[in-house]
Amino acid sequence: AKVSKKQAEPVEEVAEVEDVPEEVEGDVDEDDQTAALLAGFESDDEADPEEDNDFEDGAVAPKVSKKDQTALEKALKSSKSNEPGVVYIGRVPRGFFEAEMKKYFSQFGRVNRVRLSRNKQTGASKHYAFVEFASSEVADIVARTMNNYLLFGHILKCHLIPTEQVHPDLFKGAGQRFKVDPRNKKAGLQMERGVDRAQWEKRVVKENKRRKGQSKALLEEFGYEYD
Template structure:
């Protein structure tokens, strides 16, 4: 075998066959090749392998079964939801004689505390799409619905969800009452779901009153501007300082308390 000859100088791995069994298999394969006519085309053969141990994936399976002969295609059955192995695979060899030898030799073979179940599959039992997309590497499903459900929601989205749940719960209670079923349950209302708060519109008069109540002591309003008597209150409340900034056409109260009338325009 080409694979056995290539790995003659390499130390045996845990995936290699027993030495006595490997020599027996090699003799059978050589005998099968001699019986073949040189010009005759090789007919591929498929072997079903079951009871596979966990952790045995496509690369390990190919490495293990290439000890018998050339592996053309390999398909490990996986779960579409989780991507985990289902414990069985289909392996296509270049020659059906080699596939029959593999099925006879590896059936009930103890491998990693499991008895492998191998069976040769006749061509009429092999489905046309059995090895479709077998060369592609498995990609874990993205599960967009799960991501949408588990995403972080804002307060507005939570309030909409709570409103929808309460509406459905009320419809359920009405249907039960219409059918004469007396059944009481706490439901979502007892859980205190977040509810969207309504915005309260405030008039300008109320806003002015609230601003006046927040005005610091010593500040007064003249001509639509707020003026303070001390420099620190100017800085804290954001008012213009009388000793540095002068607004045109407005009465400004200085630190000394005297009112000054500014010129109508900047100089």
């Protein structure tokens, strides 16, 4: 699917209150702690507006200026000796997961790793991610080009993260298939066991009541006590 002309043009930045996103507040994992250091890096709430569109496969990156194109080509030629660069991406559209994100941003240059922040219990996207490019120059161009870019109903927020602020474990687990926290499964099994035990206790009470009834009948008719 092609990006419309309206989508291909960055929109004017709207003044916003620069506070830490809700997703990165509190005691959370290392990648969220890194995001918390980046004042003004704002992402969408987990609940998207109904009018938002989903990400469409085949979307193309916006055209870069001639100046940025020249810098991009230069960066690509020297990427072997260049240091990697990490870009924070906020307000990520629904359906824009790790594989789609890597494919999309690879149009600019080589992408080393992608880390989409997810809810540990459900696996749902928290709507912000981190992308590591092989070249820091390419990462800088991507951050400047894609910031405030309208993509499927979302105004992306892209910022280059200073090297000294990149947490060592930022990309821990990147590239691995997400697994839902087993605590949910354990809780479900415990609930099932609780139901099974309740049913078993109910059957025991019923059986004891039946036995008492038989014992009383035998005692009255034959003088025999039934255990």
